[in-house]
Amino acid sequence: MGVVEKLASVTAAYPQARAVAFADLSSSMVLASQGRANVTQEHLDRLCREARTSFDDPLFGLSVQAFGEPHSAIVMGPDSLRVFLRSEDDPADAICSVCDHGIDLTGFLAKLRETLHQISTGV
Amino acid sequence: MNKALLPILARLHSLQTVSHLSPDGGRLIASRSDPNPIIVVLREINETVLARVLHFTTEGGTSLTIEVAGRRILRVADAKGLEGAEPCLAAAVLEDEHKDTLIKLLQALAKPRQEIKLKVGSGTHGSDGISVGLPVALIADLLLVELNGLDAEVVSDVSPPPQVEPQAPIVPAVEGGSAIGRFARANGPVLMAWLILGGEEDGVFEGPEEMVEHLKTFLDDEIKDLTAQLDRLSAAPGQPICLGLGASLSEGHSLLCARAEGSILLGLAEGDCTQTLMQAWLSALQ
Numbered sequence: 001m002g003v004v005e006k007l008a009s010v011t012a013a014y015p016q017a018r019a020v021a022f023a024d025l026s027s028s029m030v031l032a033s034q035g036r037a038n039v040t041q042e043h044l045d046r047l048c049r050e051a052r053t054s055f056d057d058p059l060f061g062l063s064v065q066a067f068g069e070p071h072s073a074i075v076m077g078p079d080s081l082r083v084f085l086r087s088e089d090d091p092a093d094a095i096c097s098v099c100d101h102g103i104d105l106t107g108f109l110a111k112l113r114e115t116l117h118q119i120s121t122g123v
Numbered sequence: 124m125n126k127a128l129l130p131i132l133a134r135l136h137s138l139q140t141v142s143h144l145s146p147d148g149g150r151l152i153a154s155r156s157d158p159n160p161i162i163v164v165l166r167e168i169n170e171t172v173l174a175r176v177l178h179f180t181t182e183g184g185t186s187l188t189i190e191v192a193g194r195r196i197l198r199v200a201d202a203k204g205l206e207g208a209e210p211c212l213a214a215a216v217l218e219d220e221h222k223d224t225l226i227k228l229l230q231a232l233a234k235p236r237q238e239i240k241l242k243v244g245s246g247t248h249g250s251d252g253i254s255v256g257l258p259v260a261l262i263a264d265l266l267l268v269e270l271n272g273l274d275a276e277v278v279s280d281v282s283p284p285p286q287v288e289p290q291a292p293i294v295p296a297v298e299g300g301s302a303i304g305r306f307a308r309a310n311g312p313v314l315m316a317w318l319i320l321g322g323e324e325d326g327v328f329e330g331p332e333e334m335v336e337h338l339k340t341f342l343d344d345e346i347k348d349l350t351a352q353l354d355r356l357s358a359a360p361g362q363p364i365c366l367g368l369g370a371s372l373s374e375g376h377s378l379l380c381a382r383a384e385g386s387i388l389l390g391l392a393e394g395d396c397t398q399t400l401m402q403a404w405l406s407a408l409q
Contacts, residue, residue, distance in 0.1 A: 040171075041171075042173060063378050105401050109372060
């Protein structure tokens with residue numbers, strides 16, 4: 001299964017996911033994405049920037065001090081939920097997602113983590 | 124070619140996904156196996172909301188450069204190897220009378236089974252209040268192209284697993300206090316130490332004093348940069364926002380930083396905070 005199909009399996013399993021993207025955070029580039037048709041390139045670029053911001057100082061620095069480098073971030077706003085996971089093997093590899101509030105967050109995180117691991121390791 | 128692109132191209136290749144990058148910096152949007160590439164051409168235009176210059180080139184040597192904004196084609200800036208482009212090229216802004224010519228140009232450009240590349244440049248027109256040019260939806264209708272058919276096409280091959288209704292985590296109703304205070308308390312014991320800065324519950328905290336003191340020192344030192352970080356994640360400065368950072372968020376420790384109604388909460392969570400986090404946030408904002 002290619003990366004696009006792996007991402008598609010996430011959106012198929014969790015229809016509340018508006019977009020799921022695999023990105024290279026070091027270059028701020030979305031390499032592949034899946035989601036609703038009205039998600040534009042501008043949305044994906046913004047999602048990638050937000051992933052970088054989430055794993056940025058000052059909160060990143062506090063996290064490193066407190067318990068080590070974080071690999072998971074969640075951003076909740078009034079209208080949406082964004083989830084960003086970095087690969088533990090290569091922290092530049094990340095999966096970025098924006099979804100509706102009604103999603104099963106625990107299951108969704110597990111699915112995203114499994115998908116990121118598969119993509120990152122080429123499984 | 125920008126050398127920084129090389130590792131990214133190599134990565135795309137290794138991922139065995141369709142590479143959307145061409146060596147000269149553009150994106151490959153149609154391949155030789157594509158029987159009807161005009162669909163992707165129109166979808167690319169439709170997805171371009173901001174003012175942009177789109178430069179389409181084909182492996183046959185033809186090219187079309189158009190200015191777009193707000194899902195409208197404003198003008199044709201250049202056309203190479205495409206006959207009959209003059210009326211569109213001469214128009215300062217495309218109007219209804221140009222639609223048939225434009226359709227012929229797009230059809231001549233997007234011939235079946237050839238590679239088409241797209242380079243996107245900055246546009247000169249703002250997209251606010253665009254009411255000129257030709258709507259891409261109109262061109263798509265005339266060509267019987269469905270602009271929003273991506274979901275069905277791409278996902279149809281993937282059998283969705285049976286849907287399991289997510290169990291609603293039990294979040295105790297917390298009444299009284301500020302929104303940010305209600306959020307902190309609704310998370311329950313998983314939020315082991317927290318402190319509020321600003322607003323009606325300024326200085327309120329819970330948890331071991333040593334931990335709270337550490338959080339306070341951080342907030343005192345970093346409040347300006349922390350506010351800027353939250354603003355970069357918000358649609359507008361000062362908007363309610365919550366950022367959680369952790370190794371996994373479902374085990375170990377995590378940091379929670381939330382802002383609402385002029386107050387900022389900083390807290391340390393232990394264990395699985397995903398069970399309560401979202402409901403606590405939504406109920407606090409109500």
